[in-house]
Amino acid sequence: MSATASPKRHALLRKRKDIAFQVVAVVATSIAIAMLVLLLVDVARRGFGGLDLSLFTNYPSRFPDQAGLKSALVGSVFVIGLTAAFALPLGVAAAVYLEEIAPNSWLKAIIQTNISNLAGVPSIVYGLLGLEVFVRAMQLDRSIITGALTLTLLILPIIIIATQEGLRAIPSSFREASYALGGTKLQTIGAVVLPMALPSMLTGTILALSRAIGETAPLITIGALTFIAFLPDGLRAPFTVLPIQIFNWISRPQAGFHERAAAGILVLLAVLLLMNAAAIILRNRYQRRAQW
C-alpha cells in the first residue's frame, strides 16, 4: 500500500504511527504506576480504620477486632536486628576481601560468580536450607536465631554486591596516598577505604534489610509459627514476624481479618518507607561531604 501512496501521504502515515506509538508507550508506562496507586489506595481504604492502638498492643486472636500485631512486631524487630548483626560484618568483610585483597585468581572468579548466582536463588530454597541445616542438623529449633541465620544467608549477596560497588567507586589515588605514607594494606583499608565506603555499605545494608523484613516464604519454611500469644524470652524462642501474621490474616475468610491484614500491611509499608528514607538521607548526606 505504501508503495502506491504518494511520498507525502507516506510520510504522514509514518508520523501518525509515531504519535500512536508514543501514546501506547505513555499508557504502558502509566499502567504499572496506576497499579501501584490502586494497591496503595486499596490497602489504605481497607486498613486505615484498623490502625488503632489495640493493633500494636494485642496478641493474635480468634476475633478479628481483638487481633493484634504485638508478637509479630517484636518478632520482626528481634529477627531483623539479629540479621543485621550477622549480615553487616560478614558482608562487608567478604566485599573487602574480594575488592581490596583477593588476587585475580580462579578462586576470586568462582566466589564472584557464586555470589551473583546466589542472588538469583528463590528465597524459599533458602528456607529449605535453613530447615535442614539450622533446625535439624544444628538443633537450633524453629527459633529466632534460625530465622536470623536464614535471612542472613539470603541477604548476604545483596550486601556484598552493594559494598563492592561502593569500594569500586573510590579512586585508587586515595589508596596510593596511604601506601605512599607507609600504610599497610589493612591500615589503608581501615583508615581510608572503609570510611569512604561507609555510606554505600550502610545504604546497601538498609536496602537488604528492608528486603528481609518483607520476606515471608523462607520463614514459613523453617517453621515460624502463625499464632504466637507471648513475647520471645530469648534467641531460642519460637517466633512470628509481621509478614507471616499478615499472611495468616489474609488466609482467613472473615472480612474483619482482611481489614486487620490491610492495617498490618500499612504498618509494614510504613517501616519500609522509614528505612528507605533513612538510606536516601544517608546517601545524600555523605555524598555531599565526600567530593572526589
Added chain:
Amino acid sequence: MRQSAALSARRRGRQLWFGLNTRSVAEGAVQNLLLLASLVSIVTTVGIVAVLIFETVEFFQEVSILEFLTDRQWTPLFTQQHFGIAPLFTATVLIAVGAMTVALPIGLVTAIYLSEYAPDRLRSIVKPILEVLAGIPTIVYGYFALLFITPILRAIFPQMQTFNAASAAIVMGIMIVPYISSLSEEAMGAVPRSLREAAYALGSTKMEVATRVVVPAAASGIVAAFILGVSRAIGETMIVAIAAGQQARLSFNPLQGMETMTAYIVQVSLGDTPTGTIEFKTIFAVGMALFLMTFLLNMASRWLLRRFREVYQ
C-alpha cells in the same frame, strides 16, 4: 595482570611465613579472616546443593523417578499417594507464562519510553516509582491479588474460582514489570548513540529508531531480562500461595485454582508433617526441581548479558 596477582600473592606469603614483626602476622591473620567471610557464600551454595541432593536421593529411594516425572497426580498428603510433579510443574509454568504476557509488553514499552522518549525530568520521577514497585513485599502483592484483582475478575467471569491462576499471574506480572523495564532500559542505554543518529539522519521517526534500531541492537539484553523475569516468576512464592490456591490440579484453565511448586512447599511447611517422612521429603524434591529450573534460567540470562557486553565495548 597475572604478574601482579603473583606478586601480591608472594607479598602475602612473605607476611605469613617469613614475617617476624607482629604487624605483618596480624595483617595475614585478618586477611585470612576476610577470606573466610567471602567463603561463606561458597559454603551456602554447597549447603543448598548438598541438602537438596541428600533429601532428593532419599526421596527417590521410595518413589521412582519414572513416577515422579510421568504420573499425572500429586497427592502426597492424601491416603492414596501419588507423586507425579506434573500438576505442580504445569501450574508453575502456566502462571509464569501468564505473568510474562503481562510483564514483557508493559516492561519493554516502558523501557522504550524511558530510554527514547521521556524527558529527563519525567524519567527522574518515573524510575523511582518503578523502584518502589520492585521494593514492595510479595505478601502485599498476594493481598492485592486475592482481595482486589480476584473480585474484579470474578465480576467479569462469574465461573471463576476464588483461588485462581489468572489473578496470581496478573499481579505477578505487575511485580516483574520493574525488573524487565530497568534491565531493558539499561541494555538500550548501552546502544551507541551513533546508531540512533545514523537512523535519524536517514529520516527515521522516533518510533522507527526505537523499534528497528535500538530494540534489535539491545535484543540480547532484553532477552536476558525476559529470562530473568521468568526465573523470578517461577521462584515467586507468596502471591501464588495466597491467590492461586493449594489444590494440585493438572489444568490449563486460568480461571481455576492450581498449586505451584513454591505454593506446595508453603502448604507442607504450614502443616505439621513430621520430619523424615516421605511427605516431608517431597518438599526437597520439589525444591530441587525449582532450584534447577531457576539456576538454568539465571545462567542463560547471564551468558546472554556477557555476550551483549562484548559486542559494544
